[in-house]
Amino acid sequence: MPRKKKKKTIDWLIQNYMPFFEKFGMNEGNIIRHHKSWKENRPDYVEDYLWFIFNHLLHENGHQSEDIIGFYERNEIIYREMISFRRRIEGKKANEIYKAYNRNSVELAIESNADIGVEYDFTIITPSDCEACQHLTNKIISKKEALENDTIPYEKCARKQGCVCLLSIMPRRDENGRLIFI
Numbered sequence: 176m177p178r179k180k181k182k183k184t185i186d187w188l189i190q191n192y193m194p195f196f197e198k199f200g201m202n203e204g205n206i207i208r209h210h211k212s213w214k215e216n217r218p219d220y221v222e223d224y225l226w227f228i229f230n231h232l233l234h235e236n237g238h239q240s241e242d243i244i245g246f247y248e249r250n251e252i253i254y255r256e257m258i259s260f261r262r263r264i265e266g267k268k269a270n271e272i273y274k275a276y277n278r279n280s281v282e283l284a285i286e287s288n289a290d291i292g293v294e295y296d297f298t299i300i301t302p303s304d305c306e307a308c309q310h311l312t313n314k315i316i317s318k319k320e321a322l323e324n325d326t327i328p329y330e331k332c333a334r335k336q337g338c339v340c341l342l343s344i345m346p347r348r349d350e351n352g353r354l355i356f357i
C-alpha cells in the first residue's frame with residue numbers, strides 16, 4: 176500500500192546515513208558538495224542520490240581493495256545498508272540484492288576459513304515464516320553449490336519483508352561425529 180511520504184531531503188540523508196558514509200571515508204562536506212553537482216543534471220530525489228552512492232561504493236570497493244577479506248567485509252556492509260533501505264524506506268523485498276548479499280557472505284566465509292584445516296559444507300538456515308524455503312531447513316549443500324547460490328528460491332520467497340534465509344559453514348564429521356581434518 177503506497178503511503179503519502181514527505182519528500183526526503185539531503186538533511187534526511189545526512190541525519191540517517193552519516194555513520195555509514197564515514198565508514199567509507201566520506202564526510203558531510205563531501206556528501207553535500209557532491210549532491211550539488213549530482214542534482215544539476217537530474218530530478219533531485221535524494222533516494223536516487225543514495226543509490227548512486229551505494230553503487231559507487233560497490234564499484235570503488237572492487238577497484239581499490241587490496242585485501243580479499245576486507246573486500247568481502249566492506250561489500251557486506253554496503254549490501255546490508257542497500258537491503259535495509261530498499262525494505263524499510265522503499266517497501267520492497269530486495270530479494271535480488273539479498274541474493275548477492277548471500278553470495279558475498281559465502282565468499283567471505285570461504286576466505287575467512289581458508290586455514291581452518293577441516294572439511295566443510297554449507298547449511299541453509301531458514302525462518303519459520305517462509306513457506307517457499309521451509310523444505311530447505313538444515314539442508315546441507317557443498318561449497319560449490321553454496322557459491323552457485325541457486326538452492327534458495329529467492330524470487331519465490333513468500334515473506335512480505337523479503338527473504339532472510341542464510342548459508343552457514345558446517346564442518347563435516349565422520350560416523351563417530353569427529354571432524355575430518357584435511
Ligand SMILES: [Zn+2]
Binds near residue numbers: 305308332333337340
Ligand atoms: Zn526465504
